[in-house]
Amino acid sequence: MTQPTLTVAMSVYNGARFLESAIASVCAQTFTDFEFLILDDGSTDQSAAIVARAAGRDSRIRPILRENRGLVASLNQLLAEARAPLVARMDADDLCLPERFAKQIGFLAGHPDHGVIGTFTRDIDQHGAEYPSSGADHPVSHADFVANIERHGPLLAHPSVIYRRDVVLAAGGYHGAFRHCEDFDLWLRLAHRTCIANLPERLLQYRHYADQVSNRHAVEQQTGVAIARLAYAERQAGRPDPTEHLTALPAVDDLDDLFGREGVAKEVRGAIARSLIYSPYALSGSGFDLLLRHVEEGGSGRALWLTVPRLVRFGKPHRAARLAAALART
Secondary structure (H helix, E strand, O other), X not given: OOOOOEEEEEEEOOOHHHHHHHHHHHXXXXXXXXXXXXXXXXXXXXXXHHHHHHHHHOOOEEEEEEOOOOHHHHHHHHHHHOOOOEEEEOOOOOEEOOOHHHHHHHHHHHOOOEEEEEEEEEEEOOOOOEOOOXXXXXXXXXXXXXXXHHHOOOOOOHHHOEEEHHHHHHOOOOOHHHOOOHHHHHHHHHOOOOEEEEEEEEEEEXXXXXXXXXXXXXXXXXXXXXXXXXXXXXXXXXXXXXXXXXXXXXXXXXXXXXXXXOOHHHHHHHHHHHHHOOOHHHHOOOHXXXXXXXXXOOOOOHHHHHHHXXXXXXXXXXXXXXXXXXXXXX
């Protein structure tokens, strides 16, 4: 079988709601020399049947059906089974514009020093209508990418990227310890190895809806992001990365021991707390206890006070009262 130029890697778990349109947007690309791996991660809805029907219509689609193992295992399996030197990520709820692959592959052909190229995105809702977003666009140069790491700006939209397979494999692929932020950890590790940029064109429609993973797992995701940043700083300072061989992240209280110095756990709790103050999911769950702990350790400020009325709007008046009382004591 002739080696394709590109492997498109999609993992799906109970994604039937948007899957057919996501697959169709890939199959309609103007660049056609690709294989399309779709891994069904043990779905219990109609996802596997949708994939099978699509494979019957388009010979470029190669289904992989197995039991549920989680997204990180799926991404690493897709990397292992890819036959092309370039891999395009794609999620089962987003949409590609027709020239996405052609433009990204053209960029990589002209920039051999770049290992990853993403694109700007257009935010859409569950119905495909424009989703209001005030976030900044992604960085268009490697220098801006590195600067955004330091200033906590956006880096890459994971389903928009094409990367060189060998570069990602040399970095160890996706690390299982950073579940729900495995892409963010990967970008920080790759920043030491290759140039990374984004095309300033909205070549992916990124979907937002209430029950997507980033909402349901906000606390775990932001915990991983904060620890990935610490690991990045260790590498920048020329010190060993203590997370490199972890299969799971330790409890926040154990981070002083992991990084070998005092104050790390407190620093991470503060970073997580500040990232969760707008999340109704997080503040309705374990994120609220973490927020209170941060306040008890001296956290204060206008943003935290504004979280009090926000909790009332989220339907949590008792938690609003507890937060106000804790802030009043600082």
